[in-house]
Amino acid sequence: MQTIEKLLESKDIRVTAMRLLIYKFLAEKEIAVTLSDIENAFEKADRTTLYRTIKTFEEKDIVHQIDDGTGITKYALCENGCNCEIETDLHLHFHCNNCNETICLTDHKIPQIKVPDGFVSENVNLVVKGICDKCSR
Amino acid sequence: MQTIEKLLESKDIRVTAMRLLIYKFLAEKEIAVTLSDIENAFEKADRTTLYRTIKTFEEKDIVHQIDDGTGITKYALCENGCNCEIETDLHLHFHCNNCNETICLTDHKIPQIKVPDGFVSENVNLVVKGICDKCSR
DNA sequence: TAATAAGTGCAATGGAAGTGCATTTGTTAT
């Protein structure tokens, strides 16, 4: 779509074939993906390119990184106007113990967390683990 | 102390010199430790032994694992009667972006998190990042 | 004391993240 190119340009990211493909791949995935997932989807491309593309997207706040506790970093597109710069993604993430998929619950914002005196909270990572909607029914 | 031996026995863990030492090491640390931390504290012992000791402790719910987002697994003693079996540690963890230390905030329980219909929450991992009390003053 | 099981040490493996450098592709200035 035309809009993806506009989006990339608006974030000072040069439009390349690879970047468009990776963006589309992320956009049509409803779940967070690992680098290996991307690798498998683009077997012709080099791992490094995919890695650096994701890192570029991350720096420019197009994707955010998710640490769901599996030890493998996952990535997902940011919401429109998510402003990761200011506060890292404020929504919570759900990791399914059954299918091992991780999903952004973008409507579910992270509640205010109180910390003891002397501690300063800058951001919060909240991962709920359990059974996802696909696996529970 | 006598009590450590009793504790280990009550959890069906054989008492060995190494295990007592590692337990004591964890007990006197107020922060969560990495395997490397333990390794540095016991240079004479083999990495594998330390690793397996920690894993044994983990299985028997004497320590719990903490994923603070640094990519390196950390460990800390469970609270008395923490019952990790039922619900993984319910308290929140604080990671200091300055000194890189991670601490259990055992008094600060994780609030109830609502998830969408169809999702079943089994447990929650909550890591707050910011500046710790030692670094903020 | 012999048989057995558990604990420990050494070596090696595997997976994922990250980096250096050469090559290719795209942009900009002449």
Added chain:
DNA sequence: ATAACAAATGCACTTCCATTGCACTTATTA
């Protein structure tokens, strides 16, 4: 249009941490 330059890509390699196989030692128990 061409040359000069900068960014993107591909390949090889490295590092770091987690994990395992197997031999050896130490502790239990028969």
